[in-house]
Amino acid sequence: xxxxRRRPQNEPRPRAALADSILDSARAVILGKDRELRLALAxxxxxxxxxxxxxxxxxxxxxxxxxxxxxxxxxxxxxxxSDLLPADVIGVSVYDRAAEGFRFHPGPVFSQLVLADEINRxxxxxxxxxxxxxEERQVTxxxxxxxxxxxFFVIATQNPLHQVGTFPLPESQLDRFLMRIQLGYxxxxxxxxxxxxxxxxxxxxxxxxxLTNAELIELQRSVTQIHAAPPVIDYVHAxxxxxxxxxxxxxxxxxxxGLGMLHAAKAWALLASRDYVIPEDVQAVLPACVAHRLAxxxxxxxxxxxxxxxxxxxxxxx
Numbered sequence: 153x154x155x156x157r158r159r160p161q162n163e164p165r166p167r168a169a170l171a172d173s174i175l176d177s178a179r180a181v182i183l184g185k186d187r188e189l190r191l192a193l194a195x196x197x198x199x200x201x202x203x204x205x206x207x208x209x210x211x212x213x214x215x216x217x218x219x220x221x222x223x224x225x226x227x228x229x230x231x232x233x234s235d236l237l238p239a240d241v242i243g244v245s246v247y248d249r250a251a252e253g254f255r256f257h258p259g260p261v262f263s264q265l266v267l268a269d270e271i272n273r274x275x276x277x278x279x280x281x282x283x284x285x286x287e288e289r290q291v292t293x294x295x296x297x298x299x300x301x302x303x304f305f306v307i308a309t310q311n312p313l314h315q316v317g318t319f320p321l322p323e324s325q326l327d328r329f330l331m332r333i334q335l336g337y338x339x340x341x342x343x344x345x346x347x348x349x350x351x352x353x354x355x356x357x358x359x360x361x362x363l364t365n366a367e368l369i370e371l372q373r374s375v376t377q378i379h380a381a382p383p384v385i386d387y388v389h390a391x392x393x394x395x396x397x398x399x400x401x402x403x404x405x406x407x408x409x410g411l412g413m414l415h416a417a418k419a420w421a422l423l424a425s426r427d428y429v430i431p432e433d434v435q436a437v438l439p440a441c442v443a444h445r446l447a448x449x450x451x452x453x454x455x456x457x458x459x460x461x462x463x464x465x466x467x468x469x470x
Contacts, residue, residue, distance in 0.1 A: 183346055184338050188335055195440075202330070205332055211335050212335060217353075218359065224362075243257050244256075280325070302369070303365070439461035
């Protein structure tokens with residue numbers, strides 16, 4: 153007889169097991185992108201919004217679909233185009249003849265996970281429709297404030313700015329994304345496996361949720377309980393101060409960026425099955441958390457983003 157302890161059916165699953173089940177399922181679909189998958193999951197567990205920037209066809213939309221399936225979230229997709237209007241995002245009031253009054257019809261932003269596909273193909277006016285939703289998790293229409301579902305995430309994809317028909321995201325919009333990641337091309341062996349394997353869309357459609365909404369919310373709460381000792385907080389603060397005093401950057405990181413980086417480091421620690429943050433956690437998430445805030449004029453140039461992050465890591469002592 154096995155002496156292994158069986159977990160009662162109603163006993164919560166360990167946090168590490170929940171996170172590992174998501175990552176294992178994601179790795180089977182998105183090949184060779186373990187770091188990017190970890191960053192994306194850490195971003196969502198830290199209650200942040202994710203910007204995925206890369207060339208068309210490298211799997212940006214597939215990753216967003218996959219995360220929605222694995223996290224068991226209500227999902228909507230907004231295809232951003234140059235003629236998109238704010239009402240197409242947040243909704244509009246329509247006159248109801250039977251009720252003799254206007255009735256609000258919610259837009260696609262009223263979902264737990266919103267995919268803003270090719271967000272930089274829309275005009276700044278349409279892009280700004282997401283600002284309040286991303287920061288306050290609510291939408292104000294005609295003077296009435298309506299809360300958004302819980303949890304609420306925005307995953308946006310964008311093409312590099314040198315491509316035709318793109319509009320740069322303003323700094324205020326970029327600052328509301330906790331992370332920006334890039335997928336890049338797969339290596340040779342993984343691309344051969346991709347070419348000879350099953351259609352990724354079919355694989356995504358077959359994925360079952362790896363956790364419930366209650367488990368996801370509990371994981372997010374667990375992130376806030378990860379301990380960050382004063383020396384770690386001092387290190388994050390030193391990074392902020394360095395960017396504000398460096399001549400290399402036109403402006404430094406905001407307090408929101410510092411809070412986001414610390415929350416992301418806590419989520420990274422949770423994925424490593426730790427209940428405390430170490431400097432390596434901060435260093436792991438720093439490039440994804442700061443490059444789009446400091447190198448906004450270089451969006452689309454991966455070398456610029458990596459150089460900015462490396463410059464900070466090499467200049468600020470632990």
